[in-house]
Amino acid sequence: MSRALAKLARLNRERRRAEMQRDERDALRRIEEEVSETGVQFSYPHGARLRPSTVLGVLRRDEFKCRGCGGNEALTVDGSGRDFDSLCVICSTCLEQVDD
């Protein structure tokens, strides 16, 4: 590969990474906005290292309610993996029962 092509490829990678970071920052802001609009009590799952865009998608899919009891207090996003389909919105009470 010529040096010019290698440089172009590197610039493209950097641009994609910057775009992804911007998308994730936007998603994080949307989470804050939509959580406050819906009035639910939500803690971001920091330990799980989930992408904000994934967390936002799960919240919207589950309509900002606990999948176990339908409640809207002490919510977080948790599950068996990091991808959309293995995650759900769950409240702290239901989470304790699942963890037993």
Ligand SMILES: [Zn+2]
């Ligand atoms: Zn619940």
